[in-house]
Amino acid sequence: MSVTSLPRGSKKTEPKPYKRPSQAMFYWYLVPGLLAFVLVIGTSFVWNIYLSFTKWNGFGSPEFIGIKNYTRLFADPTFWKSFLHAIEFIAAMALIPTALGLLLAALIFDYIAPRFGNGISTFMRVSLFIPQIVPLTVSGILWVWLLSPNLGVINDFFRSIGLDSLALNWLGDSRYALLAVSVMLVWIQIGYTVVIFVSGMSRIDPSLNEAAQLDGATWMQRFRIITVNQLKPEIAVVLLTTTVAALKVFGPVYVMTQGGPGDATVVPSFFSYFQFFTTQNVGYGAAIATVLTLLLTVLAIVIMRLQNRNEETR
Amino acid sequence: MKRSTKSGLRFAAVATAAALMVTTMSACSSSNNANKDFNIWWYDKDTAMAATWNDALTEFKANHPDIKVNFQQKTFDQINKTGSTLLDSDKAPDLAEWNKGNGTAGNASKAGLLTDLTDYAKQYGWDTKIPASGQLVGRYTDGLMGKGTLYAIPTYGEYVGWFYNKDVFAKYNLSVPTTVDELESVLAALKAKGVTPIALGGGDYQIVHMEYALAVSKANQQWVKDFQFFEHPVDFNGPEWTYAVDTITRWQKAGYFGPNVSGVKADEAVASFEKGKYPMMLGGTWLDQDIDAKAKFNWDKFANPGSGIAEGSAGNVWVIPSRSKQKDLAAEFIELTLSKKYQNELGTKGGLPLLADASAIKGALAVKTNKVFSQIVAADGLGMYPDWPVAGYYDILLKAGVQLLSDGDKAAYIKTTGDFYNQNKPQQ
Numbered sequence: 001m002s003v004t005s006l007p008r009g010s011k012k013t014e015p016k017p018y019k020r021p022s023q024a025m026f027y028w029y030l031v032p033g034l035l036a037f038v039l040v041i042g043t044s045f046v047w048n049i050y051l052s053f054t055k056w057n058g059f060g061s062p063e064f065i066g067i068k069n070y071t072r073l074f075a076d077p078t079f080w081k082s083f084l085h086a087i088e089f090i091a092a093m094a095l096i097p098t099a100l101g102l103l104l105a106a107l108i109f110d111y112i113a114p115r116f117g118n119g120i121s122t123f124m125r126v127s128l129f130i131p132q133i134v135p136l137t138v139s140g141i142l143w144v145w146l147l148s149p150n151l152g153v154i155n156d157f158f159r160s161i162g163l164d165s166l167a168l169n170w171l172g173d174s175r176y177a178l179l180a181v182s183v184m185l186v187w188i189q190i191g192y193t194v195v196i197f198v199s200g201m202s203r204i205d206p207s208l209n210e211a212a213q214l215d216g217a218t219w220m221q222r223f224r225i226i227t228v229n230q231l232k233p234e235i236a237v238v239l240l241t242t243t244v245a246a247l248k249v250f251g252p253v254y255v256m257t258q259g260g261p262g263d264a265t266v267v268p269s270f271f272s273y274f275q276f277f278t279t280q281n282v283g284y285g286a287a288i289a290t291v292l293t294l295l296l297t298v299l300a301i302v303i304m305r306l307q308n309r310n311e312e313t314r
Numbered sequence: 315m316k317r318s319t320k321s322g323l324r325f326a327a328v329a330t331a332a333a334l335m336v337t338t339m340s341a342c343s344s345s346n347n348a349n350k351d352f353n354i355w356w357y358d359k360d361t362a363m364a365a366t367w368n369d370a371l372t373e374f375k376a377n378h379p380d381i382k383v384n385f386q387q388k389t390f391d392q393i394n395k396t397g398s399t400l401l402d403s404d405k406a407p408d409l410a411e412w413n414k415g416n417g418t419a420g421n422a423s424k425a426g427l428l429t430d431l432t433d434y435a436k437q438y439g440w441d442t443k444i445p446a447s448g449q450l451v452g453r454y455t456d457g458l459m460g461k462g463t464l465y466a467i468p469t470y471g472e473y474v475g476w477f478y479n480k481d482v483f484a485k486y487n488l489s490v491p492t493t494v495d496e497l498e499s500v501l502a503a504l505k506a507k508g509v510t511p512i513a514l515g516g517g518d519y520q521i522v523h524m525e526y527a528l529a530v531s532k533a534n535q536q537w538v539k540d541f542q543f544f545e546h547p548v549d550f551n552g553p554e555w556t557y558a559v560d561t562i563t564r565w566q567k568a569g570y571f572g573p574n575v576s577g578v579k580a581d582e583a584v585a586s587f588e589k590g591k592y593p594m595m596l597g598g599t600w601l602d603q604d605i606d607a608k609a610k611f612n613w614d615k616f617a618n619p620g621s622g623i624a625e626g627s628a629g630n631v632w633v634i635p636s637r638s639k640q641k642d643l644a645a646e647f648i649e650l651t652l653s654k655k656y657q658n659e660l661g662t663k664g665g666l667p668l669l670a671d672a673s674a675i676k677g678a679l680a681v682k683t684n685k686v687f688s689q690i691v692a693a694d695g696l697g698m699y700p701d702w703p704v705a706g707y708y709d710i711l712l713k714a715g716v717q718l719l720s721d722g723d724k725a726a727y728i729k730t731t732g733d734f735y736n737q738n739k740p741q742q
Contacts, residue, residue: 027323057705058398059425149574151582172517172577173720258709261576262717262730277395279706279738280417 045293051286058280069287079288082266085178086247089267092182093189093246098238100186101193102231104128106223108194109201125198129191140255143184147171147256174264177257181265184252189245193238200234201227236307240300247296268292352381352640354647356411357388361600362665363470363629369659370650381643394418401427406637409644412466414451414631416459416740417705422633423465424457429634431464434645440467440652447696448628448668458740459702460543466631469651471666472599473617473626473696474523475686480612482509482593490616494531497619501570504593513592514571515580521562521715522700522708523625524596528558530697531620538623538697544739550732559724566719576719599626599683602664606679617686622693625700628668704738 052069054062073079113121131139146152147170155167170180204227212222228235250269253259259266259274268288275285354371358364375383386407393413400406401422412419422428431452435441441449441464448468455462483489483500486507491497504511514520530538533554540546549555565571572578572592587595588608596618597605605613617624632651634644650656654674657667661675666687675684690696701708711731718727 057421059402059421059427144579147577148579148582149577150572169574169577169720172574172716174717258713260713260716261720262713262726264717274706274709278709280421 048286049290051283052290054283054286056282058276058282062283065283069284070291072284073287073291078263078266078271079268081263082268082271085265086249086267088178089182089185089249090243090246092185093249094239094242096186097189097193097242098235101190101197101238102228102235103223104190105194105197105201106227109198110219125191125195128194131188132191136251137255139184139188140252143180143252144171144256147180171257172261174261177261177264181252181256184256185246185249188252189242193242196234196238197231200231204230232310233307236303236310240303240307243303244296244300247292247299350380350382351384352378352409352643353384353386353407354409354644355386355388355407357390357393358411358630359387359389361603362660362663365663366656366660366665367651370647370656374647374650378643381640398422398425398427401635401637404637406635408634408638408640409647410633410635411630412633414459414466414468414627414629415699415702416457417702417707419452419466419631419633420454420457420459421705423454423463427636428465429636429638429641431467431634431645434634434648435464435467438645438649438652440464440648443652444468444668445691447691447694451628451698452631456740458543460539466633467648467652468628468631469648469657469668470629470660471626471668471687471691471696472629473624473666473687473690474527474596474598475615475617475624477587477595477597477601477605477613477615479587479590479593479609480614482590482611490614491619492616493619501565501594502568505569510569510572510592511594512565512570513583513587513595514575515578515583516571516575516719517577517716518580518583519708519712520580520583520597521576521719522711523598525558525562525711525715526697526700527596527618527625528561529554529700530623530625531618532557533621533623533697535623535694541700542698542703544703548732548735550728550735555728555732556724559718559727562718563722563724566722571719576716599666599687602679602683606664615682615686617689621695622690623695623697624690625697626687626690627696627698629666704735706738707734710734 051062053064053066055065055068056062108121108124112124146154149155149167149169149172152170154170158164158166168176170176208226208230209222212226217225248269249267250273253265253267253270254273257265259270269292272285272288272292275281275288356364356367358367371383371385375381388411390413393411394417397412397418398421402425406427412422419428431440444467448471449464450460451468452464452466453460453462454465478490482504486503486509488500488503489496491500501511514524533541536545537548537552537554541548566575572586583592583595584597584601584604585608586592587597588605590609590611632644632648634641634648638644652669654669654671657670658674660667661670661684662677662680664677664679664683666684667675672684672688675681700711714727714730717730718724
């Protein structure tokens, strides 16, 4: 029996005993995805860019006004404030969940799983992940009640342990609203980061840790030097996705504060939504959305380049 | 790029485009059984209106056994936020309850999405039967409410007034205030006795209503017309707006509201009034039924004293979308809800009918709430609502109100609310 030559481009696959199918056949499989992309994302995206150059209230036809929406945008203090809040949310949705997630994942993987078995470790991972599954509107309403200054459980708890000064008017005070929403965001994001890091840790060669332990390294040293270094790809992915999520955040703000008090918790996507549906300045809302998309695309490219460069140097 | 990759991509693009064309064509040719269906929406729920309209709909169904009546319960938010898109689609109903105001019914009428009801009004006599001040929530010119073509029909009214705990007032020998001074002394007296007087959902719509109710209690009818219909520019540093802002901050400093008031939701405030925790609450007539059911004490209502102008208006309106396929049936149902039978029923259930026989309205609740309404109507004192003039104003007023209760910055409130009004009002 003759063996045909290996398919070009593959290094490790076994020789196939049949004729290599034509590459063109594979493109059929792209059609459903391309169709969905063009229909849902592509056309709306192009339409949105067009609308950002018009003045429209949702009725009748849009009126072309050139770049007036963009000049208005760059002079609008609320717009810049919304970006400031989005960047502040990066701490709440990306940095803290990643750092905490790493620690918790290491805890679960290194201490809890070996000592208490897989059942407990799975239970912990699942419970941490539940906030990701619960519908956002439900979590939002739940947190509004938890944070209620006079009736909520959180303030009740502070009062019961004598910390009355911490029983604050969380969502009703512009000084604390952003912090309160941030806590809820950490609660949501932590499950995601823990799950990714735990699965990443199972790929770390255990001999590295054993060798380090034999050499007398503490848990902290092993965590810092081995775990964090080995998990660099996961950390990159998590940072990218959570940063993008932080810049795009809408649901929690909508349900909990509607951007208030005043504009203490306004974020770009909420500001855009507000222009689309509430003040009916559709063109302006479209301009905000376009700028946000541009910024996110640039950010994603930067982070992915950094990740690639990091991988090349290993 | 490789030839086969290039032709493969080209092929995929063509296939996608072809599929797109097929799906759009099939979407366009969807048909529905238009002539046998009557689609009606409203968003009143657990109110006298909803109950009365349900009864009217039952009679309507009996009168038209050959028509399939499809009722859909909507919410205020749905109509406010996505109503305009729904009217402009083939999902538009045959008859719907709609939000009165420039940003909602006004915009819809301007875009030609509502049927001009002039002919039906002549046919059924609506233009003569309904009081003129009531009709103006249904009249729009160029999308602005107040005069012009009749696009919408109100069937009931509503107002914001003070609910009070009669037992507590009796305990401290307080009588119902009829002037602003008397109101201030009642509040001070309660506070002196260690009772926090006012239940206020400061983190919710109640702060919006309180601000406007106080403003119009200092205003005259011309100011209301200027604010609502842009007859003259409004000075937000004038006596009306500043009185409202000063009073709210003064009341808060005096401790007339509960703690953390900017974080209190309306549900919480209403519940605390019903439990007897606070003896007074400024609230809308949509709360009548709930309070009647849950308050275990003797309660009553009084109008906010001052100029005689109260926050209130004719209620939400019936509209017949232009895309309605059953316009005659829709008009017939509107007339049914305006008939003496159902207007009287509305009154007896505690609603505020526009066309009922006063003598026919029985029941303790109905009398309590209707007597204040007729007092306001007699003084030609319907001041409407603050979010009507400009689209999106409600959200701005709410967030600014919460901010005011949070940091007491009166100048910031006046600037935020004034600027938004001036930037977004129709540029004449």
